[in-house]
Amino acid sequence: MIMANNSNKNKCNVPHLRFPEFTEEWKKIRLDSFTERVMRKNKNNLSKLPLTISAQYGLVDQITFFNKVVASTDMSNYYLLKKGEFAYNKSYSSDYPWGAIKRLDNYEQGALSSLYICFAPKDNVETDFILQYFESPKWHKGVSEIAVEGARNHGLLNISVQDFFHTHHYMPKDKKEQAKIAKLLMFLDERIATQNKIIEDLKKLKSAIIEKLYSDIKGREYSYRQIFEIVNERNKQLEYLNILSASQEKGMVNREDLNLDIQFERSNINTYKIVKEGDYVIHLRSFQGGFAFSDKHGVCSPAYTILRPNDLLEFRYLSYYFTSQRFIKSLIVVTYGIRDGRSINVEEWLDMKTIIPSKERQHHIVETIRNIENKIENEEKYASCLSNQKQYLLHHLFI
Structure with missing residues (x-):
């Protein structure tokens, strides 16, 4: 495939990118x-x-x-x-x-x-x-x-x-050119579909590994109250200007990355709660496992509950457990309301018990899951490259 030569004014109705064997105007x-x-x-x-x-x-x-x-x-x-x-x-x-x-x-x-x-x-x-x-x-x-x-x-x-x-x-006047363009793009569609399936299967594998690793934990039993402190530190000095939002899959993310308009929030950002790296945030869909881990500093809505772990926990250790079906099912006894209006009673949840293994075991679990997460991230980057390539071709192969 070569770039079409558009220097000839008498031959302007041709795409920017074209197979070399076709020269006739469209x-x-x-x-x-x-x-x-x-x-x-x-x-x-x-x-x-x-x-x-x-x-x-x-x-x-x-x-x-x-x-x-x-x-x-x-x-x-x-x-x-x-x-x-x-x-x-x-x-x-x-x-x-x-x-x-x-x-x-x-x-x-x-x-x-x-x-x-x-x-x-x-x-x-x-x-x-x-x-x-x-x-x-x-x-x-x-x-x-x-x-x-x-x-x-x-x-x-x-x-x-x-x-x-x-x-x-x-x-194109020539159906052969039509067919060749279509074949290239259809092939790319198939590769994108395959790549998306790879990512989907890896995510399923990750979920299965999480369920397995957290199903047979040996260690000491603690209440969540013994592990976490509820913090209500406000952004009074405007120390942070980046607003974080809770995501079911990615944890706490910068709201700007979600392409949401946040201008209206700037006037009262001093009332927002400070979130620090390593904190866990209970958000509005907590009954669905809405305990989002934060690997960054920022501020979030005052409606969220901020949990700061003590040194019993390895960094990120409970972030995976909080996404497991095992944990989500355990929330039933502290969940109230109906449908999307449901929420958990945080005080009751803090009194629930969980088993915490040694720091070495926690580290092993985190590293195991992080390895597959890195694999997923790499495959997602490749999927993004394929999608960008498709968009480039769609833009340049047609008039």
């Missing part, structure tokens, strides 16, 4: 030139599979996706979508500012609300090519011609079906 055509609208109705509820569009996972079975039983509905007025056909969701988000287009790949057919725009590719285009094209930022150019900020209403883009199919797009 053509500008309307969406209805290479797709046709699908409006077949799901008569007599021929398909009983209700579909929904997920920006991340594509066209999926909404019963499985939402993990709940969907009430029996007459879907005879829904569209009957078949494998290989596409659907456009006009709902916008930061990742899909002009809505998401997805292809039905995992089922032979399904029923989709007629609120969506459905279409099928014609024979003059490689379906995998347009699948990738609709993931690229380039297709926004065509849609943005007919959609403006003021047209947005209740999270939907105000785009008519006719205008949608009249949008203009560039694509």
Whole structure:
């Protein structure tokens, strides 16, 4: 693959990045030139599979996706979508500012609300090519011609079906070039999926190791009150300006890393509680194992409870135990309320007992788990590189 030579003004309709054997200019055509609208109705509820569009996972079975039983509905007025056909969701988000287009790949057919725009590719285009094209930022150019900020209403883009199919797009005249571009990007998709599976399996392994290591602990029994001190040190001198937030997976993290707007909190940051390296923070979802470990200094919401361990504990030792199912189940006896309103009674929890092994054994457990965490972090970095590579290609392989 080489960079396209765009110095020739008579040959401007070519992508920035291109396979060297293709030199012909791309053509500008309307969406209805290479797709046709699908409006077949799901008569007599021929398909009983209700579909929904997920920006991340594509066209999926909404019963499985939402993990709940969907009430029996007459879907005879829904569209009957078949494998290989596409659907456009006009709902916008930061990742899909002009809505998401997805292809039905995992089922032979399904029923989709007629609120969506459905279409099928014609024979003059490689379906995998347009699948990738609709993931690229380039297709926004065509849609943005007919959609403006003021047209947005209740999270939907105000785009008519006719205008949608009249949008203009560039694509290679040669289907071989379409196929080659699609093959490259599909291969990268497969590698990204494999990498994500590696990470998922490593996380499952980590959880299994945690459950095993903390299931057969030998040592001395202590109450949590003998291990922790509740501290309420306030940030009165504005010693810290970085606000920490509790994360189920990462412990205490800088709120800025979560891309949340924290400007409104600056005026009362002096009332926030100081969190020091090695502290544990009980946050609002404590009944789900919300005991977040902090490996950094900062401040957090006054609503959180800060626990500072004494020298009975090795650094980070209980952080893994607090994420285990064994520990979460133990919280039932000190948990009150219903659903997401539940919280634990901290004073009662402090009187609960736990076994603490020797410092040497604690260190061994921490190092064992840290090793697999480092492996996960390295695999996540590689996954990020693959994702960045995909985004780069999506940006430069299309016009």
